[in-house]
Amino acid sequence: MTTATLGPGTGSQERVDVNVVDCDVHLTHRHADEMLQYVPEPWRSQLGARRGTNKREAYTQFWDPRRLDSYGTPGLPAGSEPDLVHRQLFDEAGVDLAMILAQARCTVDPEINAALCRGANAWLANTWLAGWNLGDRFYGSINVPMDNPDAAVREIEEWAGHPKFKQILIGHFSDRPLGYPGYDKVWEAASRHRLPVAMHFSVNAGDPLGATPTGRFQHHVDYHSIAFSLTYSAHFVSWLCSGAFDRYPNLQFVLVEGGFLWHRALISRLARHWKTFQDEIPAAAADPVSYLRDHIRFTTQPIEESEDPSEVTRALEATDAENILMFSTDYPHFDFDDPKRALPPGLDPVVRQRIMAGNACDFYGLPRSRVVTPPVGQGSVA
Amino acid sequence: MIIDAAVHPVLADRELRPLIGQPWAGTGLPHPLGVRYAPPGDGFVVPPDDAGNPAAAAARLFGDCGISAAILSPLTRGLRPNPQEMAAIARGTNEWVADRWLTERHPDGVFLGSIRLPVTDVAASLKELDRWGDDPRFVQVAVPLRAYLPYGDEFYFPIWQAAAERNLPVLVVDDLATGVAHNETPVGPPRFFTEKHVLTPMTDVVQFASLITSGVFDRLPELRFIFADCGVDLARFMVWKIEKDWRMGRVEIPWVEKLPGLYLPDHVRFLSQPEDGTADGFTLNQDLIEVSDAAGLAMFGSRFPFWNFADPRTALSGWPDETAQRILGQNALDFLPRLRAALPDHTDSSRT
Numbered sequence: 001m002t003t004a005t006l007g008p009g010t011g012s013q014e015r016v017d018v019n020v021v022d023c024d025v026h027l028t029h030r031h032a033d034e035m036l037q038y039v040p041e042p043w044r045s046q047l048g049a050r051r052g053t054n055k056r057e058a059y060t061q062f063w064d065p066r067r068l069d070s071y072g073t074p075g076l077p078a079g080s081e082p083d084l085v086h087r088q089l090f091d092e093a094g095v096d097l098a099m100i101l102a103q104a105r106c107t108v109d110p111e112i113n114a115a116l117c118r119g120a121n122a123w124l125a126n127t128w129l130a131g132w133n134l135g136d137r138f139y140g141s142i143n144v145p146m147d148n149p150d151a152a153v154r155e156i157e158e159w160a161g162h163p164k165f166k167q168i169l170i171g172h173f174s175d176r177p178l179g180y181p182g183y184d185k186v187w188e189a190a191s192r193h194r195l196p197v198a199m200h201f202s203v204n205a206g207d208p209l210g211a212t213p214t215g216r217f218q219h220h221v222d223y224h225s226i227a228f229s230l231t232y233s234a235h236f237v238s239w240l241c242s243g244a245f246d247r248y249p250n251l252q253f254v255l256v257e258g259g260f261l262w263h264r265a266l267i268s269r270l271a272r273h274w275k276t277f278q279d280e281i282p283a284a285a286a287d288p289v290s291y292l293r294d295h296i297r298f299t300t301q302p303i304e305e306s307e308d309p310s311e312v313t314r315a316l317e318a319t320d321a322e323n324i325l326m327f328s329t330d331y332p333h334f335d336f337d338d339p340k341r342a343l344p345p346g347l348d349p350v351v352r353q354r355i356m357a358g359n360a361c362d363f364y365g366l367p368r369s370r371v372v373t374p375p376v377g378q379g380s381v382a
Numbered sequence: 383m384i385i386d387a388a389v390h391p392v393l394a395d396r397e398l399r400p401l402i403g404q405p406w407a408g409t410g411l412p413h414p415l416g417v418r419y420a421p422p423g424d425g426f427v428v429p430p431d432d433a434g435n436p437a438a439a440a441a442r443l444f445g446d447c448g449i450s451a452a453i454l455s456p457l458t459r460g461l462r463p464n465p466q467e468m469a470a471i472a473r474g475t476n477e478w479v480a481d482r483w484l485t486e487r488h489p490d491g492v493f494l495g496s497i498r499l500p501v502t503d504v505a506a507s508l509k510e511l512d513r514w515g516d517d518p519r520f521v522q523v524a525v526p527l528r529a530y531l532p533y534g535d536e537f538y539f540p541i542w543q544a545a546a547e548r549n550l551p552v553l554v555v556d557d558l559a560t561g562v563a564h565n566e567t568p569v570g571p572p573r574f575f576t577e578k579h580v581l582t583p584m585t586d587v588v589q590f591a592s593l594i595t596s597g598v599f600d601r602l603p604e605l606r607f608i609f610a611d612c613g614v615d616l617a618r619f620m621v622w623k624i625e626k627d628w629r630m631g632r633v634e635i636p637w638v639e640k641l642p643g644l645y646l647p648d649h650v651r652f653l654s655q656p657e658d659g660t661a662d663g664f665t666l667n668q669d670l671i672e673v674s675d676a677a678g679l680a681m682f683g684s685r686f687p688f689w690n691f692a693d694p695r696t697a698l699s700g701w702p703d704e705t706a707q708r709i710l711g712q713n714a715l716d717f718l719p720r721l722r723a724a725l726p727d728h729t730d731s732s733r734t
Contacts, residue, residue: 307641
């Protein structure tokens, strides 16, 4: 029988090296009420059938968006049961430490969104970051509503001191690219607390689903393969040009699940004309590349693939993946990347190690070793 | 032989007005470069009066730069809300190119034309195609980068069909003016020209992905597209992503029976960008040059007279010789079916 909570900690002092850090894990609640109980009133009572937390319109997908084997107890969502998650992510996949991105599904109402973010954060703090965090292998991300910057700052202040929240989590959508000065107060708070800001694609009620500069995507194939990079690129370039990293020296961003290699084509385009553009842009650095290592990271999943994998190896080594790329699985989603197989063959071992764990440990200040937890079914996990 | 696949002569208001008829000639015309973003300097590498002057362009391109053929694609002031206005501008632009640029012979090179199509109106586009499509001086058609719908949409299919039937590749080029086009990014307009310029190639990705996933190339095996604003590196990296989703999601687009990237060699070229083959804007990287297949997919375009003019004598310095030769001329000769026949004898082989 599946239970909600794991058993007590192992008490073991045995430690092993951290070799795999997973920077994109999507865990959730078993029932809406498990999270909604943390949403403050009067908003909680207003979240009815239509203004729910898990309702969205989306492109038609022709398969289950989760790994079929990630469903446990019938009727419960994938990624909601601690024992199954521990077994699949830690025991089977070999992940050592995992960053949870449990995104609040926002509405068109910025006040409700603030309440939903508060609820999602409180729920996470009391579940996966507390009793379900056997061996302290999970870290969390603070949901903030970017359509409500004042509330976003309040949320950062509320959770910044929590030892398990290692970053801030935002969606891909905003009214203007996020270097726009109207968002500065959020970046000020993030920088002051030295919390990186992770961007993850989100399909919220207020987003113009599938928008591009030339109309809407028409198929899931082009939507799913391009939309992430298309919107992330707008924010990425906006941050670089706006001088945000000069105003907030500790400001850092992680672009999650949006691909990696595209960024290099755009940064080289920006660098090529950087001096020509100097009259216009506030950024102070001598070239935009110099901001990257200090301020921006990317995650791997879905890893770029070619019919000739050695091409991906060569491209990764040409684009500073060694320093700015961090491994992720996207568990429990259908396009999960297995840590044992995700990176292309022939990659320099040092580059591989940096991508799999080193970059994330440095970036988030994570421990280089962890306590050993017994496999699920052999003791502490009921 | 150097082929310049992207020259954008600027059609000034004073020349456009007499060409577009009433009521448009009496209106305040949209700015030739748009007003939302200001390019560096005054936007040109020549005095503004020379930006639309054939003699000045010939002196620079044929005389100084050694270009044998320059394919003209003047911009058409963005998407206009009124389709009759947009058609009038395209019609006037094509007349201007034919009469002012393609008539006079130059000793060292030849100007060739692109038929500008007002893509918000299929019938008007087909009319322009019919008017100029049999004129051998026009070697391609040209459409704006941003449209109301991605170019794989069925709305545009008759245009592509007519272009393919006449052996005219389609140049997709940023029309600079925004007009009533969608915003430059899905998350609103950027603050700076800089951002807009750097992000423009992502829209090219949306367009070529749409053409591939909609099956346009499957239905029109002769159809060819040239993307003016997207480098080969970005194209390759995004093609890998599109291919990955095709492997998983092809049930939605069953007509796409091969890897999306395999459509590129037969159907798509990209005009070379100054940052191609680099990870920092300047330092050439042999791995990137090879992985992107720049030798097979890139074509040179100078962008004269715009601020980012690329001089063919220096634009590909440091590139492997054979690759540079292909990009500077051979790839265009191979890809534009009408190009070789449009070259006068005196430029055909003597400068190869």
